Amino acid sequence: MTAETATPHAAPNASDRDAVTAREPLLRLDGITKTFPGVVALDDVSLEVRAGEVHALLGENGAGKSTLMKILAGNHTANRGAIHLEGEPVHFDNPMQAKRAGIVLIHQELSLVPEMTVAENIFLGSLPKGILGTVKWRVLFAVADEILKTLGCRFSAKDKVEKLSIANRQMVEIARALVFTPKVVVFDEPTASLTDAEKVVLFEIIRGLMRKGVGIVYISHRMDEIFTLSHRLTVLRDGKVRGTRVTAETTEDDVTRLMIGRSLEGREKRAAGEPGPVALEVRGLSCGSLYRDISFEIRKGEVVGMYGLIGAGRTEIAETLFGLRSPDTGEIRIDDETVEIDAPPDAIARGLALVPESRKEQGLVLGMSCRDNMSMAQLGTVSNGMGFLKPKAEQAIYDTYATMLDLRSPGPQALVVNLSGGNQQKVVIGKWLSTAPEILILDEPTRGIDVGSKSEIHDLIRRLAGTGLAILVISSEMPEIMGVSDRVIALYHGQMAGVFDAATLTEDRLVQAISGL
Amino acid sequence: MTTDTGEVGERRLSLPAWRDIGHGAQRQGILLAFIVFLILFSLFSDRFASWDNASTVFRQVSIIGTIALGVTIVVIGGNLDLSVGSMLSFSTVMVVDLHDKIGPAPAMAITLVATLAIGCVNGILVGFLKLNSLIVTLGMLSAIQGLTLIYSGGQNVDITDQEATWFAFFGRDFVLGIAVPTWIFLGLAVVFHIVLTRTAYGRRVFAVGGNKTAAAFSGIRRARVVFSTYVISSFTVFCAALILGSRVMGSQNNVGQGYELLVLAGVILGGTSLLGGSGSVIKTVIGVLILGFIQNGLLLMGYQYYAQWLVTWVVIILAVWLDVASQRGRLFTTTA
Structure with a gap:
């Protein structure tokens, strides 16, 4: 049991685990292959989940986890391969069939109707009705409250x-899943927010489902959760299974190696360099109840x-x-000069760049190509005096930053909507680096991104600082902030709670x- | 178990094939439908497939088509413009009325300014005040109808000396054997196509329509872009008013009534998405021509002109259905 000591969190105890591994598989995916035009998303993937088991599924963004789960839940259909539930072959054309069979997917992006009550959402599509087709409200609320309890x-x-x-x-999503008395529940990044x-509450619920004999597939990027919860784990990379391990017998390093095909060494190394003159200075900035009296400075190379x-x-600042x-x-x-910034074009003209918090809503036009997205922040410089675009200039931007950031895209004309989260983020970063900014603001630059891309982005931030950029990184992740920054500003309720080295x-x-405190 | 695998494989085989056809049809479908229509009508009517008839249809659709070019840009930018119909009434009445009072050139100049001013009001309300475009332009539709009646005092207007005026050029003349309205329509289509696909401005319109928040975060002044699309739309209405006024040499107060829907039908039929961010004026030209040839073909086959309304509706539904079906890979869907 040397592996146990290597993992900081206690895995489910040994006898429990042995009991689970001895059971027959509840769910078996055999040789699942799925191709999209030009891409093999899944290549001969097999996976089994036993009753009462938490089976973690890991992989970088774009590794095929979501596609595999969508096939399981009936959103997609595989080109080849079979799904067996309790030993019987099953085939789902749509999510409803999968639900009826007892397979429920709890989405990363929630799918509730915000204007309706909790009870209505839980029973959406299967509201208890009277003879006249009217909803039996009392029954509805009573049953829903029972489930919530x-x-x-x-x-x-x-x-x-x-x-x-x-x-x-x-x-509420989970409650909705329980209505169907599920056999298999898939959690896709449930703890992201x-x-x-x-x-702690969520984990208790998962353990409760486990005890009832439900099979659980748990997708997450967070190693600590996986080592706390799961019995076994399977790692996907580039659409293939790279290994299935009993969690208690493996280590984080081993899993990381399977995920990215190499080990993460020397994470968050700092480039030694003296910071230059002050690039950005903020004095007494206040905005209603959002933040008050914010003052700080960022030097070039810092x-x-x-x-x-x-x-x-944070985001409001x-x-x-x-x-x-x-x-x-x-x-x-900026550069020792008071500036008026009334709109983003003013900011861009002053050498500022902002990689926003939400890449899908704020960072990208999803229906546009990678190339068009990358040149979007500087349409003035990629067009001539008459306003005509220069395709070569746009292509040059794409080529430069796709190479620099190791963007994995089928090509400049590929729509960004088809890229994985990590690669989408690279398009946004490329868009802003191509404007040759002097001050770069990154708001949650690695949210929802796999460990491989994450460490690439951390390295990039340090490298850019080394070239003299002044960089502000906003993040909710403490290791990221501590690892990548020279100085850290702590905020509490819109006020500065300290600046630390x-x-x-x-x-x-x-x-x-x-x-x- | 092996048989299961086979079965699953077999079931899926048909999907990629249909998808490929679907994707092809999505790009070319509207053109294919157009060609099928032309062939069908040619079989039923001798006169249909003639140069004379074709050039008649082009001339007939030029008014709707010209406006549809402007509306396409508004729609790609993520908005609607329902005020074009009554704006056309206003513009036509004004240019015809002023023609006899102050001469053709000043009449055109004043009408241009007045029409662009209406476009500016739409643009300010939707672009800078960020009001819902459906409501703003629907309101504008009735406001301008009222304005037109106030202007004309409820009287219809006409041009007295129809033979002597050079104003007849826009609606009645031919250049190189092709009607001037057709030149205006197709000429603007080429210009707009180049603007949309080759210029920074065109890219901004697509970006704002595709994701207005991301456009703003990229330093695109989206209010200005939206504003400009409405000004362009009103400019195309002005061009259409020249064609219409010159051709009829007079105007009723409500001459443009219902045009907004015909225009929108052409845009949708062409395949420009009402959600914004995608589309093209070339598609709109084809969409408008389909409408024109349907109307023409039905007339030649001896149907009443109002039969076109029903047929147009059927054609639009079919076009939208095939478009959606090709995206989801099947004709019928079993879930929401």
């Missing part, structure tokens, strides 16, 4: 979904991290710097600062 939820079935937090909405306390809870005002929001008071100085900063100190 078993999940330990503190809200009522009569609450509107729009009033619930993201975590509670996730609970949960707090630590909410995670990476400043901004850390705080969601709602602490970035948006103000970029001209998307106007401050009530305060001063922004990253070299001497401890996690405890930072947690205290952002909690207002």
Whole structure:
């Protein structure tokens, strides 16, 4: 049991695990192959899940996890291969058939109707009805409350979904799954937007399902969760299974190696270099109740991290710097000169670039090609005096940054909607680097991105700082902030709670600062 | 188990094949439908497939077609313009009325300014105030109808000396054997196509229509882009008013009534998405021509002119259905 000591979190205990591994597989995927035009998304993938087992599924973005789960849930159909549930071959043409058979997918992106009550959402499509076709409201709310109680939820079935937090909405999704008495439940990145306390509740629910003999497929990027929860894990890379392991007998390093085909060495190495003159200076910036009296500076060649809870005002400060929001008071100085930034074009003209928090909503036009997205922030420079575009100039931008960022795309004309999350993020970063900025703001640059792309982006940030860029990184992940920054600004409820030198900063100190202690 | 694998494989074989056809049809479908229509009508009517008839159809669709070019740009930018019909009434009445009072050139100049001003109001409301374009332009539709009646005092207008005026050029003359309205329509189509596909401005329109938030985050001044699309749309209405006024040499107060729907039908039939961010004026030209040839063909076959309304509806539904079906890979869907 040397492996146990290598993993910091206790895996399910040994006797429990042996009991589980001895059972017959509840679900078996055999040789699943799926091709999309020009891409083999899945190549001969096999996977089995036993009753009462948590089987973790890992892989970088684009490795094929989501495609595999969509095939299982009836959203896609495989070109080859078979699915067996309780030993019987099954075939799903649509998600409803899969649900009826007992396979439920809990999505990364929630699919609730916000204007309706919790109960209506739980029973959407199968509302209990009377003889006249009218909804039996009393029955509906009673049954829904019962289900919520078993999940330990503190809200009522009569609450509107729009009033619930993201975590509670996730609970509603789970409640909806339980209506179908599921045999297999797939969780796709369930903790992406949960707090630590909410995670504990979720894990309890998952363990409860486990005890009822439900088979669970758990997709996550977070190693600690996988090592806490799962019995076995399977790693996908480039559409192929790279290995299935008993969790307790493997290590994080081993899993990482399977995922990216090499080991992550020397993570977050700092480039030694003296910071230059002050590039960006912010003095007494305030904006209503969003943030107050923010003052800091970023030197050329320096990476400043901004850390705080969601709602602490981080994104709003970035948006103000970029001209998307106007401050009530305060001063922004660039290269020792007070500047007025009323709109993004002013910011761009001043050498600012913002890689926004949400790449799909704010960063990309999904229906456009990689090339067109990359040149979007500088249409003025890729066109001539008459306003005609210069295709060669656009192609040059694409070639330069696709190479520099190791963008994996079928080509410049490929639509960004078809790329994986990590590659989409590279398109956004390429778009902004191509404007040759002097000050780069990155808001959650690695959210929802696999470990491989993540460390590439961290390396890139350090490299760019080495070339003299002033960089502001906003992140919710402490290791990221601590690893990549030279200095860290802690925010608490819209106010500065301290500026720390990253070299001497401890996690405890930072947690205290952002909690207002 | 092996038989299962085989079965699954077999079932899936048909899908990629249909998909390929679907994708092909998505790009060429509207053109194929167009050709099928032309062939069918040719079989039923001797006169249909003649140079004379074809050039008549081109001339007939030029008014709707010209406006549809402008509306296509509005739609690609993610908005609608339903005010074009009553704007056409306004513009035509004004240019015809002023023709006899102050002469053709000043009449055209004043009408151009007035029409662009309406486009600017639409543009300010939708672009800068960010109001819903459906509501703004629907309101504008009735507001301008009222404005037209106030302007004309409810009287229909006409040009007295129809033979002597050079104003007849826009609607009645031919250049190189092709009608001037056709030149205006196709000429603008070429210009607009180049603007949309080759210029930074065109790229901005697609970006704003595709994702207005991302466009704003990329430093595109989206209010200005939306504003400009409405000005372009009103400019095409002005061009259409010249053709219409010159051809009829007079105008009723409600001459443009219903044009907004015909124009939109042409745009949709061509395949420009009402969601914005995709489409092309070439598609719109084809869409408008289909409408024109259907109308013409039905008339030649002896149907009443209102039969075209029904047929047009059927054709639009078929076009939209095939488009959606080719995207999801099957004709019928079993789930939402």
